[in-house]
Amino acid sequence: MAFVTLDGVRHVYGRGGVGLPAVEGLSLSVKEGEFAAVVGPSGCGKSTLMKLATGLQFPAAGTVTVGGEKVSRPVKIAGMAFQAPTLLPWRTTRENLLLPLEIVEPHRSRIRRDKAAYIAKAERLLASVGLAGAGSKFPWELSGGMQQRASLCRALIHEPRLLMLDEPFGALDAFTREELWCVIRDLHAASGITVILVTHDLREAAFLADRIFVMSARPGRIIAERVVDFPRPRDLEVTYTAPFQDVVHELRAHIVRARQAA
């Protein structure tokens, strides 16, 4: 069952729809519960794709469908995390996690009454990403990796059906990044949530995703789709095997070609 579908989408930034489109003829389909990754040259429209799929931007042509509905406003069932953790510095980590619940129904009208239950939920989520006990700390007291984990928790607290990650680990060192790969892998395995991950890191895409989309240079469209069928749960060791390296090489070749074509 397709959960997120883009069909022949064109998007142009700016007024009146003049100028070079950011994406053109962009079509892809992600199944429910699937982990999809999107890779492509810089500036090709990956972040634009995220905004289209969450209803933050609307296409000039083509259609975007999420959960069986044509997207005509922000989708409300998505959680998002970006390269910058964007936690609110005046709130503790725990209160940062509660922020989405203060906005999304039905939690919004319940959070005052059931505060204790929601706090317990936030603490459980923090513990599941290795942040047990950090709830009462302020974001600036956390390391970059810890902030990014908290940001992930904030994206997940309202139990969205769709998780959108835009280069969430771009600013982290290699070891922390691999640690967080495993965190995401386990969250995905435990919840069956649909994930779309934008990344520059081909190993990251190959390790985490069931399906990888390669985009062309701007205006972006899909030039290759690669199913990755290493059995789950995957161990970090798999990234050192020959079949894994083949996938990475194959993706790399696509991107090199896309850049040359531009």
Added chain:
Amino acid sequence: MSATLFVRLAPWIFTIALLVLWEAAVRVLAIPVFFLPPPTVVAGAFVEFWPAIWKNSLWTLYTTVVGFLLAIGFGLALGLAVGWSRFVYAGIYPILIGFNAVPKVAVVPILVLWFGIGTVPAVITAFLISFFPIVVNVATGLATIEPELEDVLKALGASKLDIMRKVGIPRALPYFFGSLKVAITLAFVGSVISESVASNVGIGNMMLQAQAQFQVPLVFAGLVVLAVEGIAMYAIMAWIERRMTGWAHRSGLAQG
């Protein structure tokens, strides 16, 4: 003596050194009192004219604070409106800048024409001169929300009001409290200008009269009073700022 204690005492050390230097220079160079009175003579003026100084300084403080409070109310409201809507921003900003460029001393005659001389023009001048930094700072705080955070919230279905309440306003607070330090200092400038031109009370008026009667030590006493009131109000604003938005200093959010 520890180094930190030394730093804590530094303001006093420097102030006393300045006074001593001033006194010594006046005496050594034999500068006439009607040109530059030494601190001891200024202190004498304080003793001699204390009732007048006390009354007028309280009056100036009062007009300044009233004008400043008006500026806070109006500045906050306008800052929120400007930060909220691009339409309001585009429309009002040029007007605000033009308005701010007009020297307020040029406005006082008009105020006198409307309200007569006295307290009202002083309050209004203090208000007019001090609301601008508040507006600009509040609007800046609102306008510099990270676009990614806005996306996160919008994707949850947050309304503009939600985003303002949860992010915009808390974020604008350090800018707002930071601007109060600037605004209170400007408010003193405004009220004293107006008192000098069009009033028969207040420190500005007292200094003008003292000058006309050649009581130069009293003129300097007026300056000292203004400096002390300015420092005191600044310190109060700085204290409030620290109390309300300590997180901004610790997290390194840009200050307005």
